[in-house]
Amino acid sequence: MIPAAFEYSRATSVAEAVDLLRRGGGEAKVLAGGHSLIPLMRLRLAQPTALVDINGVKELDYIRMEEGRVRVGALTRHATVVRSAEVRRHLPLLAEIAGEVGDPQVRSRGTVGGVLAHADSAGDYPTLAVMLDAEIVTDRRRIAARDFFQHLFTTPLAPDELVCEVVFPAAPGPHRYLKFRRRLFDWAIVAAGVQQLDGGWRVGLTNCGPTPVRATAVEAALAQGATPSAASAAAADGLNPSSDLRASSEYRRHLARVLTRRALEQAA
Amino acid sequence: MPHPLTLTVNGTGREDAVEPRLLLVHYLREVCGLTGTHVGCDTSQCGACTVLVDGAPVKSCTMFALQAEGCRITTVEGLAPAGGGLHPLQTAFWEQHGLQCGFCTPGFLMAATALLAENPDPTDEEIGRGLEGNLCRCTGYVNIRRAVRAAAAAMRAGAEPAATAVVGG
Structure with a gap:
C-alpha cells in the first residue's frame, strides 16, 4: 500500500504554508501529523497532487492561557496537550480527551488542528469545540465551531486556508x-x-x-x-x-x- | 523527484535522496537495510513498525521519511549496546518469555522503551496503556507485561542499557 506520487514542500511559517497551498491550485493538502491523511493516501482514497508539510511551522505549536481562554496552536500534538499543566488546570477535559486519542504512537504525531480540519464525525476535539462554543482561527478569519463542522469531513475552509488555532473557554469545573x-x-x-x-x-x-x-x-x-x-x-x-x-x-x-x-x- | 534527506539513525548521521512518498518504515528497511522494524498491518494499527523519533514512539508506516528531516531515529537495532549484549528490555523479554513468534517484538521493545523513559516504575495498568498501540497475536500480553515490569526493575536497580550482560550464546 504505497501512496500515489505527489509534490512535497516544507513550510516554516503560516504565510509560506498558505502561499504553497495557493500554488497547489486547490489540489494541495496540508500535512501535519498525517495520521488521518497518510492512511487515506495509502488506501488511495486520497490522492493529493501536492503536500505542504507544516511540521516546521513552529509558530503554531503552543498552548497559551489568556483572559479566561485556552488557546491551542494547530500544530500542538496530542501528547503535548496531555502533559500541559496549564490545560490540566484550566480545561482538564481537553487534557483527558487528548489522552484518549488513539494510542501513544498516534499521540506523538497527531495534532489538534489536524483533527479539527479533518472533521471526522468520530473525532473527539470537534465535540468539545462545539459544546464549549470554541472558535477556530485560520490564517484569515475566526469561525465559530458550530459553523465549522458542516457535514462529514466538510468544513468551510478554502483549499488554501490553514487552521492556526482553536480557542476554548477555560472550564475547570466538573x-x-x-x-x-x-x-x-x-x-x-x-x-x-x-x-x-x-x-x-x-x-x-x-x-x-x-x-x-x-x-x-x-x-x-x-x-x-x-x-x-x-x-x-x-x-x-x-x-x-x-x-x-x-x-x-x-x-x-x-x-x-x-x-x-x-x-x-x-x-x- | 527525489528530495534530500539528512537525519540520524541509531546515532549515525545519514544523507540520502528519497521520493516524497517513501514511508519511514520502507526507508529504514530498504535504504538503511535495518529490517528489524517490521511491516505488520500496514494500516497504522499493530505497532510492529514502532520506532523512536526524537525519543517519541511513532508508527513508521504512518510517517513519510522526509518528515524525519533533522530527527534522531532509534530502531530496535539501536537498542543494544554497540559492544555486544542486550538492552535490559531485550534481556527481560528473553527471560520472561515475552514473545512467541517474535514478529511484533521490535515494536513492543520500542514502545516499552518510550514508556519506561517517561515512567520508570509503571503499574500493570500503566504498562497496558503504554503498550495499547501494539498488537501481539501469540502471547496474550501476560508475559510481555511481566517482561516490562522486570526490565523496569532492572533499570531502576542500575542496569545500564549499555552494560547489560550477554545472554545465551
Whole structure:
C-alpha cells in the first residue's frame, strides 16, 4: 500500500504554508501529523497532487492561557496537550480527551488542528469545540465551531486556508468524556461529553450524526433541575445516526442516552 | 523527484535522496537495510513498525521519511549496546518469555522503551496503556507485561542499557 506520487514542500511559517497551498491550485493538502491523511493516501482514497508539510511551522505549536481562554496552536500534538499543566488546570477535559486519542504512537504525531480540519464525525476535539462554543482561527478569519463542522469531513475552509488555532473557554469545573469502543485505541462508536460552565451544563455527543451534536434538550432539562437520569433520556432526541458494521442507528441512540447519564453521574 | 534527506539513525548521521512518498518504515528497511522494524498491518494499527523519533514512539508506516528531516531515529537495532549484549528490555523479554513468534517484538521493545523513559516504575495498568498501540497475536500480553515490569526493575536497580550482560550464546 504505497501512496500515489505527489509534490512535497516544507513550510516554516503560516504565510509560506498558505502561499504553497495557493500554488497547489486547490489540489494541495496540508500535512501535519498525517495520521488521518497518510492512511487515506495509502488506501488511495486520497490522492493529493501536492503536500505542504507544516511540521516546521513552529509558530503554531503552543498552548497559551489568556483572559479566561485556552488557546491551542494547530500544530500542538496530542501528547503535548496531555502533559500541559496549564490545560490540566484550566480545561482538564481537553487534557483527558487528548489522552484518549488513539494510542501513544498516534499521540506523538497527531495534532489538534489536524483533527479539527479533518472533521471526522468520530473525532473527539470537534465535540468539545462545539459544546464549549470554541472558535477556530485560520490564517484569515475566526469561525465559530458550530459553523465549522458542516457535514462529514466538510468544513468551510478554502483549499488554501490553514487552521492556526482553536480557542476554548477555560472550564475547570466538573466534567467527563466517555467513549464506547471495542478496543482501547479505537475511535468512539459513540461518545458523550459533559462540562459544567457558567453555572450550567454543556453536553456534547460524538459519532451520533455527520457532525458533532450539542445535546441542548439535555442541557435545558438539567437547567430546570432534572436528575442526570431524567435529563439524559432526551440525549438522542432528534438524532438519526447512521448504522454501520459497529453499531445500528438505534444502538447508537441507546448509547447516547446511557453515556450521557453516566458522564453526568461521574462528573457531578 | 527525489528530495534530500539528512537525519540520524541509531546515532549515525545519514544523507540520502528519497521520493516524497517513501514511508519511514520502507526507508529504514530498504535504504538503511535495518529490517528489524517490521511491516505488520500496514494500516497504522499493530505497532510492529514502532520506532523512536526524537525519543517519541511513532508508527513508521504512518510517517513519510522526509518528515524525519533533522530527527534522531532509534530502531530496535539501536537498542543494544554497540559492544555486544542486550538492552535490559531485550534481556527481560528473553527471560520472561515475552514473545512467541517474535514478529511484533521490535515494536513492543520500542514502545516499552518510550514508556519506561517517561515512567520508570509503571503499574500493570500503566504498562497496558503504554503498550495499547501494539498488537501481539501469540502471547496474550501476560508475559510481555511481566517482561516490562522486570526490565523496569532492572533499570531502576542500575542496569545500564549499555552494560547489560550477554545472554545465551
